Amino acid sequence: MRAAGIAVKQQEKTLTDEVVRDFRLSGDAHYNNYAFDQALQAYQRALHYVSKQQTPQLWAAIMLDLGRTHDELGNRTTGLDIHTHLTTAVQAYNQALEVYTREALPQDWAMTQNNLGNTLHDQGIRTGGERGTQLLAEAVTAYRQAWRSGRARHCRKTGHKPTIT
Helix, strand or coil, rough: CCHHHHHHHHHHEEEEEHHHHHHHHHHHHHHHHHCCCHHHHHHHHHHHHHCCCCHHHHHHHHHHHHHHHCCCCCCCCCCHHHHHHHHHHHHHHHHHHHHHHCCCCCHHHHHHHHHHHHHHHHHHHHCHHHHHHHHHHHHHHHHHHHHHHHHHHHHHHHHCCCCCC
């Protein structure tokens, strides 16, 4: 009886993994075809089956997918939707950074920092004024973080000292 329960749990996990994979692949296909609304729906469906506690890296990857998609939607829309999508993208990237830490996953962390910088840059340009300047400064910080991470990796590999901190 116990073995049957374990088998059922394993089968449930396998099916859930397949559903998440299929939703993400669907999202990727829509994203690559510039159908960002459909991509967003697919990624949101995938996220429904994933928890940060049980599969943190997969959860963070989906948050990154959501961030990229909201960024694209924010750059292709008008009115208040611009702010809504770009703000949601920033939130998604920041959530992904809770898992993609510099120490644990430095390449994913740097990539997410770069994406965060791109979105903050877009948001700063579109916002303008003092708040826009503040967002652009945050974008520069994110870019520097990503750059330093890549530079530090390069220096460790080559034995060179970093010249910019």
